[in-house]
Amino acid sequence: MDVDEVQRSIDQALTFRSSPLRRNELEELGAALSQHRDALLPGAQEHVDNMWRGSLEWYRSRSTLDRVASSGGYLLGSAVLGDITHVMQLARDCRWLLELHLTAERAAGHDDA
Template identity: 45%
Template sequence: MNSRAADGIPVDVETMRRTIDRALVLRSKPLEVEELEHLEALLRGHIEVILPDALERTDRLWHGSREWYLNATTLSRIANNARTGLGMQPMRNWVHVARLARDCDWLLRGYTNREEP
């Protein structure tokens, strides 16, 4: 998996932050399937853009350190969440989108700080 940032493709940090913010305020209004589907697709795309960079940075850590283990397991969980699609239960879908938003936020903070994935 190549990093788009490493390939010189800019990461649109502001768009990602706006998407994360939209996803995290969904609970304040009635659930709409179309909006959940749209946000889920955007968040999965954002994760796809910045996950490779986090994986590369984690791979450079000593493979036995606590930091490597915590980052590797978190990145594995994020990758699994991003592969999981929406289902038939509205509340479960909302929880899934909120989880993707938090995952994307974690990756984005690591990307912008460059200290941790």
């Protein structure tokens, strides 16, 4: 897992609206973020599965994880504002997954994540 690469994609998406819109860049960024999300999901699911069920943290994490996992079917189309919104949501989802990944790595004693 290249944490720096994931973070660069997140940063780029969250500042995307401050630069001129280029359709191909939006599509490439959406594809990269989708790949990052897919790579981070298994570890996030394992981490959440190991939480104490019934805790507020577990409930919030499980709910967010379910939403993130089910958002994979959106394809970029002709609605530019909707596509920008989707890519920005992918970035926020990846940021959350990355934070969860880093938390799990620290808890396992792998500070070199």
